[in-house]
Amino acid sequence: MPDNQGATGGKSGQRVIKKYPNRRLYDTDTSTYITLAEVRQLVMDHQNVVVRDAKSGEDLTRSILLQIILEEEAGGAPMFSEAVLANIIRFYGHAMQGFMGAYLEKNVQAFTDLQTRLAEQSQHITPEMWAQFMNLQSPMLKGMMGNYVEQSQTMLAQMQEQMQKQTEQMLGAFGLKQR
Template sequence: MTEKPAPLLIKRYASRRLYNTETSDYVTLEDISGFIRDGREVQIVDLKTGDDLTRQYLLQIIAEHESRGESVLPVDVLNDLVRSYMGGGASVVPQFLQASFDMLRDGQSKMIEGMGAINPMTKMPGFEAMQAQQQAFMKAMTGGLGQWSGPSSEAEPAADAKDGGEDLDAIKKQLAELQDKLSKLS
C-alpha cells in the first residue's frame, strides 16, 4: 500500500496573502489551482489561528472558474448541493460525491493503463493492407513454410496457385499501390 505524500502547506497571512512553505514565495489562487491540476494535495491554514481554510479556498477556486464560464457543475447538481447543506440532518451527498469521484479516478487510471496496451499503428489507414503485404512477402520468401500468422487479405496472392516469380511480381505491385496510397495520405 502506497502512502500519500504530505499535502503542500500554504499559509495565509493576516494580509490574506498566501505563502507556499515549500518554495518560500507568495502564491495566488490560480497557482494553487495549478498545483491541484498537477496532482498535488494542498492544505491552506491561517498563520495566526492555525485554522484549516482549505475547503473555503477550494470552493472559492471552483466559484471563480464557474464565474468565468468554465462551468463543470450543472445547475441541478448545484441545487442538490445547496439542498444537502440546508437539509438539517446528515446528508448522504458528501459520501456519494466522494464515492463517485473515487470511481471516476479509478476509471481514468484504468483507461490510461489500457491505452498503453493498444497499438496505435492498428488505427493507421492502410495498416491491414500493409499486414497483408507482409504476409504475402513472408509466404513468397519461405515458399509457404513457417507462414506468418497475420490477418488474411483478399489482396494476398495464393502462393500455391502461382510460382515464386509471379508471387514476387504481385507483391511488388501491391507494395507500389500501398506506397501510392500512403503518399496520398501524407
C-alpha cells in the same frame, strides 16, 4: 511576516500554505508568495495541500478549494448545471447531508479510477481498437463502466437503507410504526 518553518505543524507530506490578512498566500515549502492559480496547479499535480490562517492556524483548505471551484465554474466551461447546484444546496440541512457527501466522494473517486485505468490501457490501443472502443463495443469499457455502475448502485442502495432507518427512527420517536 512569513516564516521559514516549512511544513511545521502539518502532517507529513503536506504542502502548507499560509494565508495572511492581506489575502496573500505563502508557500512554506518554497518560501514564496503564490497565487490561487498556483494552488490550483498544486492540486492538479496531486500535491497534498493544506491552507492555514497565518495568525490563528485555522484550517482554510476547504474555503480555498471552494474558491478555486468557483473561479473554474465562472471561467466559461462550468462542470455543474444550475439544477445540480440547486440540488446540492437542497441537501444542506437535510437528514441525508452527511451521506450525500460520502456518496459524491465515492462516485467521483470511482470515476477518477475509471479514467486512470482508461488512460493506462489507452497507451496500448491501436487505431482499430480505438474505433471499437468509441463504438462501445470494447469489453474493457463495458467491464469498467459496469464496475462504476455497480458501485453507484451499491451506494444508492445504502442511501435508501439509511433513509429507511432514519424514517423508522423518526416514526418510532413519535410512537408510530411504518407499514
